[in-house]
């Protein structure tokens with residue numbers, strides 16, 4: 561179907577066959593061909609200057625408009641009425657000279673999404689996804705996850721008073737994330753399998769058992785995640801950087817970034833596009849392999865990396881992400897576990913801190929600088945997607961247990977309750 565006459569404020573369309581459905585259709589995929597859906601909005605009835613002024617006025621206001629997601633509601637979900645908001649977003653743009661030096665760029669900015677309420681960027685998509693779940697009268701919500709989506713879904717479902725079901729790989733979820741999902745009260749299934757098995761299973765559950773699917777194939781999640789880019793552009797006074805570098809797993813975020821940039825240019829908020837660089841972990845890099853083939857083929861792999869958040873072998877948002885990379889003249893690359901751990905140690909030691917998956921960005925930037933693809937004078941923004949405390953298990957192994965200690969290891973020192981022993985350590989440290 562196509563909307564022939566006056567279009568509604570927003571609607572959904574299949575990116576494969578173009579079939580259109582109303583905004584409140586709850587099916588996670590196109591009913592005709594099974595393709596991924598995308599939310600479309602009628603162009604805002606305001607000039608770009610008026611929109612920008614409105615976004616500026618809302619910054620720092622009380623209530624839901626203080627949210628770094630709902631501040632942009634005209635281009636996120638204009639017809640939403642009662643939103644489920646923590647609030648979220650309003651994450652900082654950080655700069656650390658030692659990380660400039662480490663990566664080889666003059667002025668690297670870090671947009672730290674770990675400052676969201678549950679400690680990852682997922683809250684931006686989830687506030688919109690759970691708001692939509694309530695709008696359509698969902699009786700329960702569900703997702704498959706490597707841990708952050710489930711933590712976020714659990715928190716927002718609790719706020720909305722909706723039962724939540726989360727499916728995570730047994731042995732595949734960092735401690736902090738599993739603890740959050742349990743504490744926020746989600747019914748948590750530890751699946752004997754990997755993330756890709758969990759995703760298949762939850763799609764079947766949404767098809768056959770009627771729970772509302774809140775993985776990032778849900779196009780409303782993508783609308784919320786667009787606001788990472790919108791807020792970043794606002795922080796840069798709508799002057800786009802040369803590069804935005806982000807970690808890539810299931811590819812929801814890569815898709816969201818591409819859509820945000822496309823729309824921002826269409827609606828006159830920016831006049832040129834930054835280039836996207838999506839970085840995967842080398843042991844879970846099917847998208848980087850497809851990029852190397854010029855996207856001639858979609859690859860699937862058995863994923864294996866220390867960065868459990870992006871341990872994904874068959875990314876669901878592949879088609880939407882290919883478009884994002886093509887439209888932004890982007891790049892896809894991968895970092896080995898050794899490289900990403902070294903980058904993480906540098907981010908942590910600068911006092912910023914992030915979870916392992918986030919650190920592929922810094923490792924990727926250093927490589928692109930070495931290869932001459934990023935110039936040191938380019939304006940580069942790295943997206944740090946999750947908080948340092950998400951994965952304490954990996955941190956303690958890195959600093960306390962690995963033998964011989966890796967270069968950045970900071971071994972704790974056991975002492976007796978004796979001032980002289982404290983003094984000895986102080987002298988050796990100073």
Ligand code: F0G
Nearest residue numbers: 705706708709809810811812813945946
């Ligand atoms: N960084 C972190 C910290 C993540 O948790 C994820 C994905 C990504 C990057 C990759 O983003 O999937 O949009 O390409 N985590 C999902 C989850 C899969 O279940 O929490 P993506």
